[in-house]
Amino acid sequence: MTAALAASLSSQGHSFLSPTGVEIVFVLVGLAVLGAAVLTVSTSQLVHAALWLVVALGGLAIEYLLLTAEFIAWVQVLIYLGSVVVLVLFGLMLTRAPIGRSPDADSGNRWVALGLAVVAAGTLVTLVVDAFRCTWMDLPASGSTSVNGSTQANGEVLFRYWVLPFEALSVLLLAALVGAIVLSRRHREEG
Amino acid sequence: MPPLPSGSVGPTGHTEHTGHTGQSHQRGSGHSGRSGGSGGFPGRGLAKGLAVTLRTMTRRSVTDQYPDAQPELPPRSRGVIALLEENCTVCMLCARECPDWCIYIDSHKETLPAAEPNARARTRNVLDRFAIDFSLCMYCGICIEVCPFDALFWSPEFEYAETDILELTHEREKLREWMWTVPPPPALDPAAEEPKEIAAARKAADKLAAADAAAEAAAAAAQESAGTTPPPGGEEPAP
């Protein structure tokens, strides 16, 4: 399979009519991510929702990989799976997530939420499609080891052109840090 | 608290904590633990701990390969309690002193006919049951200590595991059988004082012998009648 995949890659043209293995896998994983995401918001078991979120985020990481955004993919796994999800589970445990259904997990205005979600998704899709309509990005040619989304490529771009935002980010992170500490301390004084 | 001893332990004797180090007293002024101390570097205690385990690893292990090789038990090992039934007078001291109440004794009284016409008939306790429940016994040895007639002994035998806990109650036949495994009491030190019992027995035996000798001598003297002088009584002990 891999050989076929590689062969089809090397002779790849810009066409949706002859889908390559990568594109097929991309669509399949995308469907899985969609399913996991729907389950995340529709299940009435809190921890199950968090675990479905793990599946969705992990699937997204695979999508990144398929788009050759190697660096972002592993950041996704490291940050989102490794910590945000742990954080989510933490929160659930601290708020007494029971085993089994929690009937009060439904907020009651699910239709409003669904509408909002559809609007947001529509906006995003329109935006992305409109912005990159005919822009083709070459996935790596065979034989090259450097990928568009590799760590090094990211580093080059980041530290050559985007240094100031990068430094601003540190201030943002510092603000978040101080904010978290202040909030948690107030919480403790109250409790 | 750091995991290893620290605090106000004096410089001397600190090396004792490492157990069988075998090293001479290096100046152990630094207290172990992460804090380090005067003279030591931080983490000295941690390094010491590592050294101890590593050194132990290079030594021969002390494990007895038990089922393959019998262990060498020290004298007076507490394996199982043996009963010398003949010495038992059913005084019940052992059963009463047992902290676990694991000694069961049944007996009845028997009246012996009087030996002489004038004497009273005597009663004697006859042992019906003597059992020790080794599933309860905690091997404290109090019963053996309190027995005034030397009827209970430690035996070093320890292989009497059973698949049924009830089997661990050893009845008197079994307890009597254990007697055969009781080792002889250890020999005394060469210069030790003679045990009281032996001294008393010897004294009694000597007295008896002297009395016999005296009687014999008296008889001989009586036979040889008055003319001769009695034999010198120098060997006779003073009464």
Added chain:
Amino acid sequence: MEARAAVAASQQSGYFHAYAVVGLLAVIGVLFVASAFGANQLLRPYAPTQEKLLAYECGVDPVGEGWAQTQIRYYVYAFLYVIFAVDAIYLFPWATVFAKPGYGAGTLIEMFVFIGFLAVGLLYAWKKGVLEWT
């Protein structure tokens, strides 16, 4: 050098081939676990009793529900971690380029400024006693 060339040759298809192999290993791993569970199902006895299915709490019947109040201060650590992890991620792309020609000391200082800000945050947390347990 020959070896290097051989590596390059064997990795001709590069990126996608590499991750395809990783994916293949993932599939093999899942198959392994699944077959282990399957074989286990055939081998093992199944005799549940009510007592066996109780939660184990050192031999005492469980009291209350299977939920214990945990310390909220874990949560602060989790916050701290997320923020610092985001920071640490940036070290990797930086690490690959900062010593290359055209970057040099300037890039090093940029990163020091970045880390400096976060170190200030850590000091703040320390000072505020967040890192203390009690």
Added chain:
Amino acid sequence: MTTALEALLRCVAVLVVFLTFPLVIGQTEHKVMAHMQGRLGPMYAGGFHGWAQLVADGVKFAQKEDIVPAGADRRIFQLAPAVALLPYLLVLIAIPVGPGGFVGQALDAGLFFVLAVMGIGVLGSLMAGWASANKFSLLGGVRSAAQLLAYELPMLLAAASVAMAAGTVSLTGILGAFHWWWVPWQIVGGFVFFTSGLAELQRPPFDMPVADSEIIFGAYTEYTGLRFALFLLSEYAGILVLCALTAVLFLGGWHGPLSADLGWLWTLLKTFALAFVVIWLRVTYPRLREDQLMRFAWTFLIPLALAQLALTGIVKVVIS
């Protein structure tokens, strides 16, 4: 087709290593721990010094009843061991053993991949802890999550230091750029990496999440049979991965005296020497308390890792 076949072979080889090396480490632990305590350890199974003890254990585990507590969340409870185990299998493929492509699969972002995937394993503990419907399990699960959060960061920082030194995040690339003087240069980072790795694996003295004298066996309390065995396997596979990674990142992996053909031997030697250290530490030190654990990570390891980063950066810019 040959490429596919070769890939399959490599994957199977990785699986075999994954299933046997942890057993070797486990048996070594049996023996080393015993001798460090003046004992002999297992002596019967297999005849010679009990070499087959873990095989026997495995057979026993496979035959035992698989109990799912009545109150448990069945699916998640059953899935948890697989989630804990598989990340280590995946990581193993990216670790280079010898020069010239002697690796499961070289990845460009190898270091990153390894760090990211290793972090997933803790989800298994967390799932197990929550799904068991047992107070002690839940405590254990939360503790292991807290431990991951505390120690992932110093690990990342220390790994970043190596990436800086080599100028790449590919594991083979790092080894290609290695010089012997990296060992003293990166020794602090190596210490931080190894220590936080130990803590992530929940090995003593960082075994708060399974503290058997306090919370029975933490998240794994309710597990029996094969699922329990898989959790144990994941622990020892974790030791293997951690030691191999430390050897590759900080001790030069396949680099060593003598001919380059023996590179794989050097990697193995270094890995097992580190595994010995893991066991040694377990025997020597008592368990840390939870607050000591947190303090150790945040106020000792992280500043140390940051200092190493600064040192690496300065030295690197100076010499380039």
